[in-house]
Amino acid sequence: MSNQRRLEKSAALAERAELVIPGGVNSSLRTLDPPLAFVRAEGAYVWDADGNKYVDYNGAFGPIILGHGDPRVAELAFAAVQDMDLMGAGVVELEVRLAEKLRELIPSAQKVLFANSGSEATYHAIRVSRAWTGRRKLVKFQGCYHGWHDYTSANVISAVEKLGVTDPTSAGVLPQSLEELIVLRFNDVEQLEKTMMREGQEIAAVILEPIIHTIGCVIPSQEFMVALRRTCTEHGAMLIFDEVVTGFRHDLGGYQAICGVTPDLTTMGKAIANGYPVAALCGRADVMDRFNTRLEGDVAFGGTFNGHPLVMAASLATVELLEADGRAIHRRLYAMGERMRRGLDEITERLGIPARPTSFGSVFVNYFTERPVHNFDDALTNDAELYVGLHRGLIERGFFMIPLNLKRNHLSASHSDDDLDRTLEAAEDVLVDLAARRTRPGGVASAP
Ligand code: PMP
Numbered sequence: 001m002s003n004q005r006r007l008e009k010s011a012a013l014a015e016r017a018e019l020v021i022p023g024g025v026n027s028s029l030r031t032l033d034p035p036l037a038f039v040r041a042e043g044a045y046v047w048d049a050d051g052n053k054y055v056d057y058n059g060a061f062g063p064i065i066l067g068h069g070d071p072r073v074a075e076l077a078f079a080a081v082q083d084m085d086l087m088g089a090g091v092v093e094l095e096v097r098l099a100e101k102l103r104e105l106i107p108s109a110q111k112v113l114f115a116n117s118g119s120e121a122t123y124h125a126i127r128v129s130r131a132w133t134g135r136r137k138l139v140k141f142q143g144c145y146h147g148w149h150d151y152t153s154a155n156v157i158s159a160v161e162k163l164g165v166t167d168p169t170s171a172g173v174l175p176q177s178l179e180e181l182i183v184l185r186f187n188d189v190e191q192l193e194k195t196m197m198r199e200g201q202e203i204a205a206v207i208l209e210p211i212i213h214t215i216g217c218v219i220p221s222q223e224f225m226v227a228l229r230r231t232c233t234e235h236g237a238m239l240i241f242d243e244v245v246t247g248f249r250h251d252l253g254g255y256q257a258i259c260g261v262t263p264d265l266t267t268m269g270k271a272i273a274n275g276y277p278v279a280a281l282c283g284r285a286d287v288m289d290r291f292n293t294r295l296e297g298d299v300a301f302g303g304t305f306n307g308h309p310l311v312m313a314a315s316l317a318t319v320e321l322l323e324a325d326g327r328a329i330h331r332r333l334y335a336m337g338e339r340m341r342r343g344l345d346e347i348t349e350r351l352g353i354p355a356r357p358t359s360f361g362s363v364f365v366n367y368f369t370e371r372p373v374h375n376f377d378d379a380l381t382n383d384a385e386l387y388v389g390l391h392r393g394l395i396e397r398g399f400f401m402i403p404l405n406l407k408r409n410h411l412s413a414s415h416s417d418d419d420l421d422r423t424l425e426a427a428e429d430v431l432v433d434l435a436a437r438r439t440r441p442g443g444v445a446s447a448p
Helices: 008-018 071-083 093-105 118-133 173-181 189-202 222-235 253-260 309-351 384-396 417-439
Strands: 038-042 046-047 053-056 112-113 137-141 181-184 205-209 238-243 267-268 279-283 357-360 363-367
Touching: 008 205, 008 417, 046 279, 046 384, 053 417, 071 181, 071 309, 071 357, 093 112, 093 279, 093 309, 112 118, 118 205, 118 267, 137 189, 173 181, 173 267, 181 189, 189 205, 189 222, 222 238, 238 253, 309 417
Parallel strands: 137 181, 137 205, 205 238, 238 267
Antiparallel strands: 038 046, 046 053, 112 279, 267 279, 357 363
């Protein structure tokens, strides 16, 4: 595919959309320039309305782990709703089976509740932590995202002048909710320890993405993970792992199964049902028993669509496939992620472009910086123009990577070695182009 790809039908649909949907999209970060409307997705590929085909590396921001439209997932999901669409009273067996499965797989999961989105899961995790501890304060880390609600709507992708101060991600957030938020630097054990020493008695919970995938791929040190567990235990604060991206994607037991540090509460979403809308909150039985799904519980938990048979069955099918052949899919996902990281490393090295290709399992990014990225400050040194320029150039050549700074790529079991080889070839082509334009005054720096 070349720069000449036709996009008339996408443009026409985007125009119609803008008249009735603010901005023409249903979630922030979905806006594409030029606009693209997708009409079909299968395996590793997606097609836009004008018939252009792309290898998809966005994977809907993470859910697609098996590949788009996995037939086994679709078969079980649709069979489930043929038996029963939604009763919304009592429990169905699929809910019990999936909760049992998660308890078996996730170290922290003694009990499980289902919701529809990651935001709901993190919201409930924080609320029950406040109820359990009788405290208000919440610790989060600069660069982590935990959903759209007021509890954590600050300090995600902040401008450099906003580091160290409260930086709301939205207008209309209740200021009092952000007053209870303490924002710390990821991987900074000393700052964590000092904060817990000083304010630990007032802190209800510490919440984090165990790998910060919101700003690409920021891997925690083991020392940091151990310090999180130790300080939370010492000061009676809940430790919440937000595994909405990492859960199932890096391991069926989440990142906690990899690092051996068990939080009190865990949130899961995205990849647990390969594209069907479901999330889970799991954790210590005593804490989970505070929810008013038990008659004696005093922490509200509700949702008309919670535990919907369609998504319960989709998730059970996803687990079944990921467990098959001694978890062969995960081995392949890890090998592919490594291949992309190495490939990008070789290319940027050969071209003399300062870069830090980074991956964990099936997630990879190509930071353009000399610095290894251990926290948000390091991520800020990434050259955003090159980062977005690479993604844009790849889209023009038929490889869809979301054209946003610091946003990550996801591999699925459907990507082939040939897909990866072609992607790396195209990436080299784009980078040669970007490097050439960069050396000319008024080149990349002034380009959109
Ligand atoms: N936590 C993390 C780590 C996420 O990446 C996201 C979504 N990007 C959420 C929570 C919120 O999930 P949802 O969009 O399903 O509400």
